[in-house]
Structure formats: structure tokens, C-alpha cells
Amino acid sequence: MRIPEETVERIRQASDILEVINDFVSLKKRGSNYIACCPFHNEKTPSFNVNPVRQIYKCFGCGKAGDAVRFVMDIENIGYGEALRYLAKKYGVEIEEQEQTPEELLRQNERESLLIALNFAKTYFQELMQKTDEGKSIGLSYFRERGFTNPTIDAFELGYSLDQWDGLLQEGTKRGYNPDMLEKAGLILRKEAEGGGKAKTFDRFRGRVMFPIHNVSGRVIAFGARILKTDKNQPKYLNSPETTVYHKSQVLYGIYQAKQAIRQEDVCFLTEGYTDVISLHQAGIKNVVASSGTSLTTEQIRLIARFTPNVTILYDGDAAGIKAALRGLDMVLEEGLNLRLLLLPDGEDPDSYVHKVGADAFKAYIKQHSQDFIDFKASRWLTEAGDDPLKRAEGISDVCASITRIPDLLKRQTLSQRVAQVFHVSEQSVISEINRLLRKQQDQGRKEEERQQQRAEANNRHTASQQPATTDDINALLNSLSDADTDLPEITIPDAPFEAAPSFKVTRTPIAHQEEECIRLLMNYGAIELEPEITLCDYILEELKDIEEFQSSSNNAMLSLYRKSYQRKVILTAENFLDQLTPEQSELHKTAVTLCIQKYKISDGWAKHEIYVPTEEEIHILAKSAYQNILRIKKMLAEQRMIQIQQQMREPANSSDDADRLMLEFMNMKRVDVEISRLLGTVISG
Template identity: 75%
Template sequence: MRIPEETVDRIRQSADILEVINDFVSLKKRGSNYIACCPFHNEKTPSFNVNPTRQIYKCFGCGKAGDAVRFVMDIENIGYGEALRYLAKKYGIEIEEQEQTPEDLLRQNERESLLIVLNFAKTFFQETLQTSDEGKSIGLSYFRERGFTNPTIDAFELGYSFDQWDALMQAALRRGYSRDVLEKAGLILSKEGGKVFDRFRGRVMFPIHNVSGRVIAFGARILKTDKNQPKYLNSPETPVYHKSQVLYGIFQAKQTIRQEDVCYLTEGYTDVISLHQAGIKNVVASSGTSLTTEQIRLIARFTPNVTILYDGDAAGIKAALRGLDMVLEEGLNLRLLLLPDGEDPDSYVHKVGAEAFKAYIQQHSQDFIDFKANRWLSEAGDNPLKRAEGISDVCTSITKIPDPLKRQTLSQRVAQVFHVSEQSVISEINRQLRQQQDRSRKETDRQKEREMRQQPPVATPDEPSFDEINGLLNALEIDTAPAEFTEGAIPQPSNPSPDRSKVARTPLSYQEEECVRLLINYGVRELEPGITLCQYVLSELHEIDFQTPTFKLILSLFREAYSRGEILTADDFLNRQSADEVDMQQEAIHLTTPRYEISDGWLKHEIHVPSEEEIGILADAAYRNILRIKKMLAEQRMSSLQQQLREASMKAPEEADQILTEFMHFKRIDIEISRLLGTVISG
């Protein structure tokens, strides 16, 4: 299905990158840009940078970069067309849908197909709940008994599945969805003998949404007594649903979590829904699984503060203790609240009301030190060994915290609570940290030993040693007098190297990158009247090609444009969207996004910090970059000639003089460039 180009342009113009990314990550302003911890990889210190002026993002940790459309594609793992549809829906832009041909359906990727059929199932369950006699008498009655209002039912898109073998499947097949897609989405089951039937039958349905609000799975509760059926039934793992990475209610809660700067974590669907209806909307649940590291990192996108709300029974205490260290290990600030025995968040908020529930949270939530200490002190009594065991247990939790300053501060709290010296607490924490480091080191050593035993012996190639090469250079009587050189004296590099993301980078690739960065950012700037940076660089690099494929392509595009009387700018690269131009767009984002900004303090005190945009500095940067590129090309040629000289000395001595003459020529070039750069000249 093709979206008209004018509609694509309208979507792109309407999409604001700050608004789009804020749906998934909490951004904080820093200078003219915004930062956050990257949603694409685990990190404690923010390296994710958003530039609202250029409408691009860049992570300096993992390298992810792009515009609003690319962000949606990356965060949702969906295709270009589906990302455009997501943004169109967000900004109320109507897309004229065209009838899909069989070829269109084949081209549609699996993930998008699953999301579409899951959305169909959600709508089917909603309509069954609201319009069918069975849905209203059973499903809707149950939700009314739980106290859920119509706005709440709509907000969570609750539904009901017919108590029939294949009601959903038949409806889906009539709409053109295949059995294969329905089964991969976890909506139907196949048994031996060819029997196929709905997974969910006769249950109230709780759609599970991802961060952007797409339905990715279902939780379902049976309402009749049937010992052969589980009370709750969840969707299986699918390509779009991994329960360890999902939190129930995160879509409905994310804005309030960001505003309140705290997330309440519960265990069940109805806990989330009841608290949301009571006005406590910053609440999510780790339903269907014990709390996982991925779920904690999902919370960390929106706030560093977590309060765990668990039942006050033994199971609730055990669950709270199990998740405690995991939350601390991810660097979040943690508080815990145990409700009165026999109560869960759903029942308690109905019993006391929203305001009393909020007051109870404020009065009874504890930090993890008080939470653990109270249990140990009540159990230990006057037993000093038990008290020591309790101190050690609390210290173990503190060692999970990655921030040393936090550990130092919390050690003071432990000393106060247990009435012991702070130094003894610090000593215990350090002892445990050393033990953890020793265990980690030993495991690393064991892993290396296992890998070495699995590696076959590798023969050492017969290559000249470092001393041999130095001896060859010293034996050459080279005239070190400066010599004139031009770029034409340096031969074309051959055999371009593979993509730098797949191999170790060469020193030359960094200089090529710097040259391209100057062109993209400052190509139109005049270094002197009538001479632009682009004109200077292209004239100096006449007949020289880069070796890194992406940089070689960018340089060729500058040459082509300049031959037409044009100079390309950053926008010419940032707006490229075709599949074969993604690498170029990513590179342009990397080269136009500065990692650091001048502190406001320098500006406040009127301290001038030189900028590379100043003409003198920019001209010098371009000049030195060109020199380094030519120097490295000369060094490459010299290295090749060394090998040729070695071979000629053994096989064809008559060729040695010619090779030596050429080597001396490039050596003079190398020495002259080193002098111009002011670098140390060896040999």
C-alpha cells in the first residue's frame, strides 16, 4: 500500500521530533538541545541527544540516529510505511487508503501483519462486550461489579470473548486475515487432527499495549468456575510480544509518570485499572511475569523514581524483596509500600477511596533500608548475630547501586538505623564489593580459558618484524631536504576498504570523516573572498578518492553538485530516506550533531571560547585536514613500496633502485608535510 508523496510530506512537516520522542522517553533540556538515557541500549549516563532545530536525534553511545520517522521505526521495530501511519494518526492526518493487492499483502512484513490482526481482535472483543447479549450480560456485568466506569473501560479498551470455539477466527477469516497470521499472533490454536479454535473463549479481555499504544497481546480472565481452565490466560510469546519487556498500563500511565516523576508498580491488571480510575494514573503492573530488568529499564525512560505497591501478605513481601535489588542495580530510587494484610491495591482503593489511598502511600511507603531493617530488627530482637546478619543483608542491596556517592550516603542511613558506626558499614560494603569483583574476575578468567581451549592453534605468518622494517628505513640514505609536492604526486588509493561498521577503522578513515564533516557543516562558508570551503577542499583533493565507502560516496556527491554550480548542505543529506541512503543519512546526523555544548557559565561571565566557525580557525582546520590526508596516503604508498623492495631484493635486484627512488620521493613528501603540521619527524 503506497502513501501519496504529498501526504508523506505533510506527515513529515507536521511531526515534531520532541513530541514524538517524548511519547517514549523523558527528555531534559540541555543548552539548545535535549538529552535522555538512550531507549535503544542500557546506560546510566544520558548520551541520547535530540536537536529540535534540525529535527534529528543521535545517540553517542550506540550510534542510533535519524529523524522522527526513523525513531518510530527503530523504537517500534516497524517498517517505513507503518511508521508514517503511526505519525499520521498522532497528528490527525488522513491517509487515503488504497485497496491492498495480493502482492501488497505479500510485501507487508510479519510484524506489521501481527499488529494489524491484533488490533482487529481488540476491536472485535470490544464490540462483543458492548453490543452482544452475551458480552453485556457476562463481561460488562463483571466490569460493573468491579466498579469500572465507561470512560475507564474505553481507556483500557476492555472487551469480552464469546464462549464459542471459533467466533474470532471466523470473523477474522471473513475479513481476509490468514490462519497463519492468527496463529502467530497467539489468537488461535491448532491441535493434532486439524482442529483449530480460538485461544480465548468466554473470558473478559485485557488488551496489553506497548508504549505507543499498539495492542501486542491479551490477558484474559475466566468468569465461570472450571477446574480444567486457568483463571488467567495470557498471550504466548510472539514476534511482537515479549512479556519480560512489557508493563501493563505503560501507555496509559507514561504522561502522568513523567509529570509526577514517580511510577507506582503493582502486580495485576485490575490494580492498575482501579488506581487509574481513582486518579492515580502513574501506575503499571508487571503482570504475567516476575519483575524483570527490561521492565525496570522501561520505567527508567520516564522517571528514576519507583514505588512498589504489593500486598501485605508473605507472598507480597517475598515479591517486593525479589524486585528490590534489581531496581537498585539499574540506578533507580526505590520506595516500597506493603498494604494492610489481606488487601491489594484494587480492593484497598475501593475500600478507602482515592484520597485516603494517596495519603496512605505518603505516610507508609519506606525506602529499602527501612523496609529491610524493620523486618530484621523485629526478627532479631536482642540477638546480635541476627542484627549482624541484617546489616550484611542491607549492605548487599547497597552494593547493587552503581553510584558511589549514593552508596556513601546510604551507608550513613544504615549506621543510624542499626545503631552501629558508619565505618563498620562502609567496611562491610567494601568487603562485599571486593568479593563481587573477585568473583567477576575469576569468571572472566575461566571464560577466557574455555575460549582458548576451543580455539585451534593459529600459525604465525612469516612477516617482517618491527626491527626489520626499522633497519630497512635506517639503511636508506634519504635526502631530508624539503621538496615541493602536489596532490597529483600521490597515487590513487585502490581496493576501497569494507564498511567501517564491520571492520576496525584505519587512521585515514578518521581524516576522511573529518573532511566530510567540514564539507557538510561549512561547505558554503567563504574562507576568503570568493573561495568557499567546498571549493578549497575539492581543488586540493583533485583526483584523490576516499577509501571508506560512505565517505567516498559523499565526496563524489559534493563533486557532482559543484560541477553543476551547487554546494550541498547538511539538509541535502539529512532528508534522504530511501533504503540505500540510510547509511548516508546516519553519517550526516553523526557529523552534524555536536556531543558537547559550551556551558552557560562561560557565556554568563563573558568568557570567549574560540569556535571552529570562526574563519581563521575553520581555514586552519581545513588546511591541516588536507595535509593529514595526503600524509597518510603517502605513508600507505611507502608501506607498499617497503614490501616491494623486500621482494625485489630477493627476486629482481635490478628493480630495487627504481623502487628505492620512488620510496625516497614519498619519504620527502612525508617529511615536508610533517614539517608543515609541526609534528615530530622520526628517522
């Protein structure tokens, strides 16, 4: 279904990019903008920048950029229409669309269809628990016995699946859901009959309490299910299989319910089980998540890092809990997070212990008994080592090995002092051990790279010996590359102040950077008057009148828009591009966002010390920037033309007149190049 343009505009106007991004990443104010570690690639230093005035974001690390709609598209991996519906729901904007039948819903893309099917299953399981005798007597009674209240049950959308073979299948079919889609969502199973008979189709979850698993934005993407009766042929817990929308290594149970509390408390408590999360949440400790039935993964740690750099692991105090804590310890450190660990009293888990002592006592226990990873490891090694010096040395080496995982050099140096204090050894011996382990890791990394390279070369030799390339193969490859270069995407730009722009590919050459700087100045300061009645746009377009087009296709597309709009007495601004270019016009939109967001900010420390730092917006600096930019473009064009002339002069077919003409043009270009170099104050080459 198409969303009317006026509705799209209402959604855009209602959306606040800070609120939208804050649902997924913790933003920190820096000057007039906000920063964070980018959610689209792994980084330790924030390069993700949000401009609330222009309602755009830009990552200077991976290049992702756009507005609120584009962010939702990228972070949720969904289409343009679905991102608009997400924002419309968030901000209460009514979308006037024709009512969709179940068949129309299922014809949408597979990801959206899977989410719709999973949401149907969630609601179905909730209704079964609240409205059927079996659901009330078994499912609801179980949650009541665990002490869960109605608000808690509603917050986590808990439910129950009847002990029937095909209850969900029948209900889903009756409501128009395709069994194939229910199977892809992991809700039903299909078993081929022996002897070529008809396949049997039945529900995956039967006679179990249901724990919906939500993604960061709150949509149900999978289920965890616990059986309540004793059946040796059935696993106690059963989880959804991996699907297009569910990858268990990338999901944390409870992250949707916990994300705001994690941001506010600036720490995330990490547990192992569903009921641990729910019980702590109900007790008022809401900044808690679980690793969703898997060993802790790097992706899960990075998900936590979106909201806080501080993690406290809460595991059971038995041998399995200690093993799990030690297994996740190095992974958390490797991602640059600050880690503390807490083992509960033997025989207790977070769920049982918070019920036993209450929320206040539980919080106090965390505060008193949580340890940093050095104390956590050292206490176990020192207990085991006793008076054995070799065991003691082994413990020091083990703690140092964890420190080598930390990417921050300053943190490593500080923690080496702590290790020396705890084990009563010299700091230099600890530093020497850390350096030895780091060198060992580097050596192992180099050896592994060499092995991979050798394997790759062996595979290439094997492939080459089996399939020798022919002249026809090479010609076909060259032709395909040539075709690819001319098969450019169509770019459509809305009506005035825009006209249709040429299609293009992004080209990154030295002159393209100067062209881009020219567009940046036009976009951000074009309407500013350098002199009375002479704007920056007047100056730049006048200076560029002898240059027919820019060499970079994307820059030339924007220059064409400026020239055509200028003829209509309109000077385009950044807002024209950001408001009128839709996310489908990805290259122009991304370029516009990139050019109008500032990467750096002048430190407030200069003002504190009463040191004045001029800014780019000041007229004399702006005029100088534009002047130098035009000079650099013309200098590069002159240098390119000189190279072309030299190539033409080498051609044997040139007559003496042609040679003289080319030599004269070369000398003129050389004089232009020398004069511009003088004006720029650069070194003139001989």
C-alpha cells in the same frame, strides 16, 4: 502498497522528532539540543542526542542515528512503510492508497499481520461486551461491579469473549483472516486428533473478561483474560502466549496509558495486577503500571527508565507481597534507578484500598508510608532480630548486599552513612562490609569467566577432534570471505543535487577518521566564506584536487557527490543529505546524521563567569581546522606511500634503476612528511 512520494514528504514535514521520541523516551533540554539515556542499549549516562532544528537523533554510545521515520522503525522493529503509516496516523496525514482487501493485508510482513489480527480481536471483544446479551450481563456487569466507568473501560479497551468454542475463529474467517495467522497471534488453538483424524481448532479465550495489553505506542500485542465462573479445570487468569510481537518479560501493563503521567510526575508506581492499574488510573493516579503477570524483569525496569529514574513499588502487605518486593528490589537498584517501597495494610491491594479510602487518602498514604529500600529492609530485620546481635549483623550484611548492586559510587558512599545511622554502627564498618561483598562478587565473576572459558576450550577441542579442517575447507573459507568483500550493497541516491553514488562498505582506519572530518567540515560549513568569494568548499576541494579518491568507501561516496555538485555550482549542505536520503540508504544517511549532530556543548558556566570561549564556526578557527585537516590527510598518504616503497625495495627482482627511482621517491615523501609535521607542530620521528 506503495506510498506516493508527495505523501511521504507531507508525513516528514508534519512529524516533530521531539514529539515522536518523547512518546518513548523522556528528553531533557541541554543547550539547543535534547538528551536522554538511549532506548536502544543499556546505559546509565545519557549519550542519546536529539537535534530539533535538523530533526535528527544520534546515540554516541551505540551509534544509532536517523530521523523520525528511522526512530520509529528501530524502536518498534517495523518496516519503512509501516513507520510512515504510524507517523501519518499520529499527525493526521491522509495516505491515499488503494483500499486493501483482507488477503492483501495478510500478505504483508508477519509482524504487521499479527498486529492487525490482534487489533481485530480487540475490537471484536469490545463489541461482544457492548452489544451482546451475554457480554452485557457478564462482562460489562463485572467491570461495573469493580467500579469502572465508561471512560475507563474505553481507555483500556476492555472487552469480553463469549463462552463459545469458535466464535472468534468463525468471525475472523468470515472477515478474511487466515486461521494460521490467528493461531500465530495466540488467539486460537489447534489440537491434533487422536488416530490421525482431523485436527480441532478452537478459540483460546472463552467466557472471560478481556484485558488488552498495549505496547508503548498503543498497539495491542496480547491479551490477559479472567474467567468469572468457578471451574477447577480452568486457570483464573489466562494470558496470550509469546509471539513475534509479544514478549511478556519486556512489557508493562498500562505503560501506554501511563507514560505521559510518569514523565510529568517523574515517578512510576509499580503494581502487580491489571485491576490495580485500572482502579488507580480511574482515581487520578495515572503514573502506574503492572508487571503483566510475571515477576519483575530487567527489561521491564529499563522500560520504566525511559520515562523516569524514580520507582515506587506498591505491593500487597501479605507475605507474598513482601517476597515480591524484595525480589524486585535489587534488580531496580542494579539498573541505577531510585527506589521506594510501600506495603499496603494487610489484606489490601492497590485496587481494594483506593476504593476503600479514595484517591486523596491513597496519595497521602503513599507519601507518609513509602520507604527507601534501606528503611524497608532494616525495619524487617530489626523486628526479627530483637536483641540477637548475630541476626542484627546478618541484617546489616543483607542491606549492604543491596547497596553493592548500585552502579553509582557516590550513591553507595552516601547510602553507607544511612545504614550506619539506622543500625547504630560505625560508618567504617559498613564501608568495610560493602567492600568485602564487592570483592566477593568480583571473585565469583572471575571464576565464572574461567569456567566458561574452560568449557569453550573443551568444546573447541572436541569439535576439532571430530571434524579436522582440511586444506579444501580453508580454501573454501578464504574464497567465501573474498566473495563477501566484493558483494557490496547497492546504494541509490535521488536526482540533483545528487547523482548515483558508488556502493561501499564502512572502513574505519586512521586516515578514514581524517577523511570523515573533512566531509564533516564540508557538510556543516561548506558555504561559509573564509575570504571574500572563497568558501570553505572552494578551499577544500581545491586542496584535494590531486587526491583522486578517499580510501574509506562511505567517505569517498560523499566526496564524489560534493565534487559533482560543485561542478554544477552547487554546494551541498547537511539538509541536502538529511532531506533527500531515505532510511533505506542506511549507511550514507547514518553517516550524514552522525557528522552534523554535535556530541558536546560548551557549558553555560563559562558565560556566567564572563569567560569567552571561541567556537568552531568562527572564521579563523574554521580556516585553521580545514588547513590542519588537509595537512593530516596528506601526511598519512605520504606515510602510506613510504611503507609501500619500502616493501617494493625489498623485492629481489628490482633493477638498480628501479632501486634508485624508489629511493628518490622515498626521500621526496620523507621530506613531505617532515615538512607537514613541522607545519602541524608535531614531533618528527627519526
